[in-house]
Each structure stands twice: as C-alpha cells, then as structure tokens.
Amino acid sequence: MEEKLRKSKEVYDKIPIPNRLHFVVESAILKHESSKKSIFYRKRKPYLKPCACMLVIFCLLFVGMVNGSPAVKGRLLEIPVLSGLAEAVTFTKGNNLEQEILDSKNITVDMPLLKEGDTKTEKRICAEISDRLLAIIKSADAKAGEYRKAYVAAGGKRDQFQPIAVDIRYEIKHSTENMLSFMVIKSETMATYYEELHCYTIDLRSGKELTLEQLLGKDYESIAYDTIRKEIKKREEENPEEEYFSEDMWEFTADDMKFYLNEEGKVVLIFEKYELAPGYMGNQEFVVENN
Amino acid sequence: MFSPGEDKKYDLFVEYVKENQQNFYRLAFSYVKNEDAALDIVQEAITKALYKIHTLRQTQYMKTWFYRIIINECMNYFRTNKAMTEFDDNLENLMYESKDVSESLDLYKAIDQLELKLKTVIILRFYEDMKLQDIAKATGTNLSTVKSRLYTALDRLKAIIGEI
Numbered sequence: 001m002e003e004k005l006r007k008s009k010e011v012y013d014k015i016p017i018p019n020r021l022h023f024v025v026e027s028a029i030l031k032h033e034s035s036k037k038s039i040f041y042r043k044r045k046p047y048l049k050p051c052a053c054m055l056v057i058f059c060l061l062f063v064g065m066v067n068g069s070p071a072v073k074g075r076l077l078e079i080p081v082l083s084g085l086a087e088a089v090t091f092t093k094g095n096n097l098e099q100e101i102l103d104s105k106n107i108t109v110d111m112p113l114l115k116e117g118d119t120k121t122e123k124r125i126c127a128e129i130s131d132r133l134l135a136i137i138k139s140a141d142a143k144a145g146e147y148r149k150a151y152v153a154a155g156g157k158r159d160q161f162q163p164i165a166v167d168i169r170y171e172i173k174h175s176t177e178n179m180l181s182f183m184v185i186k187s188e189t190m191a192t193y194y195e196e197l198h199c200y201t202i203d204l205r206s207g208k209e210l211t212l213e214q215l216l217g218k219d220y221e222s223i224a225y226d227t228i229r230k231e232i233k234k235r236e237e238e239n240p241e242e243e244y245f246s247e248d249m250w251e252f253t254a255d256d257m258k259f260y261l262n263e264e265g266k267v268v269l270i271f272e273k274y275e276l277a278p279g280y281m282g283n284q285e286f287v288v289e290n291n
Numbered sequence: 292m293f294s295p296g297e298d299k300k301y302d303l304f305v306e307y308v309k310e311n312q313q314n315f316y317r318l319a320f321s322y323v324k325n326e327d328a329a330l331d332i333v334q335e336a337i338t339k340a341l342y343k344i345h346t347l348r349q350t351q352y353m354k355t356w357f358y359r360i361i362i363n364e365c366m367n368y369f370r371t372n373k374a375m376t377e378f379d380d381n382l383e384n385l386m387y388e389s390k391d392v393s394e395s396l397d398l399y400k401a402i403d404q405l406e407l408k409l410k411t412v413i414i415l416r417f418y419e420d421m422k423l424q425d426i427a428k429a430t431g432t433n434l435s436t437v438k439s440r441l442y443t444a445l446d447r448l449k450a451i452i453g454e455i
Contacts, residue, residue, distance in 0.1 A: 001445055005417040008395035012418040015317045024330045025312045028337040029305055241370055249343050274338055278367060 019154070026150045030143055106144030107137075107164045107188075136186050136196075140166045144188075165189045173260040173268075183260055183270075197272055197283070199258045212259060215267050216288065221254040224269060227288050232276070244277045244284075251275070262287065301344055307353055308337055314419065315361055321414055322365040322407075332368060336361045355428035358419075362411060362429065369407065401451040409444035412437060 144164040151161050167187045184198040201210045212220045232244045252275065259269050267288040273279040308315075315336065320329040340360050347356050402413050411430060415421045421429065427437045 001449055002417070004394065004398055005413065005448075008398040009418050010392060011395050011399040012317060012321060012414075015320050017313050017316055018326050018330065020330060021312055021316050021333070024334045025308060025337060028334045029308065029341070032338060032341040243367075249346075251342060274342060279335055279338065280371065 022150065022154045023147070026147065030146055106148055106161075107141050107166045136168065136184075136198075137166065140164070140186070140188060173262060195272070195283075197258055197270060199260045199270065201259070201261055212254060212257060212267070215259075215261075223288060224254050224257060227286050228269065228276075231286050242277070242281055244281075297345060300347060300350055301341075303350055304340065304344055304347070304353060304357075307357075308340075315357075318358070318361055318414065318419065319365060321402075321418070322410075323368055324403075328368060332361065332364045336364045339364070352428065355421075355425045358415070358421075358429040359431060366407065397452055398448070401448050404451055405444055405447055409440055409447065412440045413444050413448070416441060 144166075147164065148158070148161045152158050165188065167189070168184065173183060184200075185195060186198075187195040201215070202208065203210055212224060216223050229247075235242060236244060252271075257269050258271070259267050262268050269286045269288065271277075271284045271286075273282055276284045312333065315333050316329055319332040319336075320326070323329050323332065336357070340357055347353060402410055405413065408430075412426060415426045415429060416423070423437050423441070424434060427434050430437070432440075
C-alpha cells in the first residue's frame, strides 16, 4: 500500500497549476509590503496631519485630478453645473506627477475631484488633501509597476498588461457645525480586489485632527481594548463559525486604531480585513458605547 | 519596525514562498478541489503568515510552520463551506492519457474519502515527503498521534480499494 501511495504521487504532481497563482502570490506579498511602507500605516507625523473644515466635503467632491487622466476629466464634465468649476481649478504643484499618471500604463484612476478654496484655510485644506490623494495614487502606480514587472517576468507581453483600476472614494460619517468625520477608501482591482481605509475626524473650530485620546479621555487604551474584547467574545458566542485572531496576533496599538464618529457621535473603531479576523469576514467595526 | 533578525526572517520567508508556491497550491487544491478556492487559501495563508512572521522562532521550522497555516486555512474553508467538493474532472481527463496511472488515480480518489485528519497525514507523508515528526509539527499534534492516524488511514484506504 505504501508503495502504491508513493506511486500515486504522480497524480498529485499533475494537479494543473493555474497561471494566476503567480499573481496571487506576488500580490499577497506586495500587499503586505506596501501596507508596511505606506505613509498611512505608520503613525502619522505631525506635519502630515490634515487640517480641514466643513469645506472638506466640497473639496473632496472636486479638486485633484482635473489636469490628470482624461477619464477623470470626462466624468466631471458630464455634470454641467460642475464644469465651470473644473476649468477653474489649477494645480500649483503635482503637475509632473499627474503627467506621470497620465503616461502610466500601470493604472487607471477614478477619484473624487477637489476644488481649491478661496480662503487661506480652504487652500491649505485642499493642498493637504490633494497631497494625500496624490500620494495614494503615486504609491498605487509604483506598486502597479511592480505587478507589471511580475507579469512580464511570468512571460506576459508588456503591452498586454491590463492596467490596475484604482478607485478612490470617501464617506462622510458624521458632520455637525463643529465636527467632521470622514473616511477615504482606496481600492485596487486586478485579479484580486484590495481596499485600504484612511479615517479622519476633525474639530472644525480648530481645524485639528482629533485623536482617540481626545475623544475617549486618558483611559482611551483600556476603553478601546475592552470594547473590542467584549464584542469579539459576544460575536464568537453568537456565531461560532466566525473565529477572530487571538490577541497575541494583534499587530496594532491603541494609537494605530482607525476610527470615525457615527451619526450619533459615538466613536466607531474600524479594522480592515486581516487585522482582527480572516479576510472573508471583512472589515470589523466596534461602536464604543461610553463616550 | 522589524529588527534586523526579523527582516532576514521575513526575506527568507518571501523567498521560500515564491519558490514553493506550486506545492502550496497543490496541497490546498487536494483539499478543496477547486481552483478559485485553492488560490484564495494560498493567498490567505501567505497574508496571515506575513502578519505573524514574528511567531516563527526558528527558520528551520519554516516549512512546518507555514504548512500548519495552510492546513488551518483549508480547515477554515470546510468550516465555512459545508458542501464537500466534487472530484475535478479535468484532472481525470488529463490522467486518461496514460493508462498505467489508473491505479494511482483510484488511490488518489480514495484518499478523498478519508476524513480530513487522516487525509492530511497521507498527503503530507506520501505527496509532500514529510517526516512523521514534521507532520506532527505541521498539524499541531504529537508523533504518536500522527503514527496512529497514519496506520488508521492506511487501513481505511486498503478497505476502500479492496486490497487485503
């Protein structure tokens, strides 16, 4: 029997290997590496902190890629009311970058456009945001270049490479006169689909980005961890098939946690796929009740 | 940030993954018998492994450490996808090309009828050429458990294909 089993390995060895395997493996590795390197993954440096106000909402609708890819411009011009504004937007910097993207055969970009504001604050906000969005795009472009290399290395034709579709959108989670909380979601589609979240909660009076500590008080760490632990326990009991990663696998500190304010103004902690649970379980959100 | 040692471990692992990706795929495929599902498992396993590379203490155990992750992913798959999978017709068609593999093919199919724990031992022992000691590490059990599973599996296989 054992001899026969050894012989039957030939069947196992003939399991056909799909061409996609190479991409799946490369993209899993690249995804991890880029999440380690991404400026958004690190603790934000003070000078990178965005400051914004209510106008952010409108800004997010507008500026950005107007000088960029024709597809983006086309989309904007289809809306008659907006067309005048789009023409008015000019970039003082980043033009080179946009030309780069325009020339890039690695990605196609779809994103909201920002309008440069009138006041000093508005201009600063727009600059901060467009810098961020362009940084996101630039890193996506670089990564796509790597994919392309992998594609060519695996025997693909260079000009047959399907550009990666990069889609950037945002969600306003909470907005009052004084407070704005929003999330930027970047996704990339190739053989697989990846999403990356960036959350900003801004005190509109000061224009400063708020931290968990400012929202939850000095015990924010224990409050945040307790909420997650309690809720995970509850969810696992309710649904035993959904198993979260054990705590020793958590790779974040309370300061890394992403959060937004929901409509009621409660802090919601949000974790991306793989941070707390297997990917198929998706993003995980936890409402902090006692704030 | 990674310490230099962690960095080296990380690089070694990435290299190992790139070199052995076909083996990972075959292993996953032999459980789920479905291309998409097997690719998903390989991807999930790599992602998970990269996230917890720090839990790998000695690089010499990289293989057993990573196989354990893959096997867990396969088990997760069956936990969430209750329906068992059909035998892959493509593989069968491929095999008709040479007649002398029919016995091997029967045996390969028979392995599919074993329960997952027994199947794992057989695949790792005979198809992945792993030592019993390493199988114990990869399955999170001990040597005597692996031995007893191996003998049970062999008995069952004999019964299935009707050999005395």
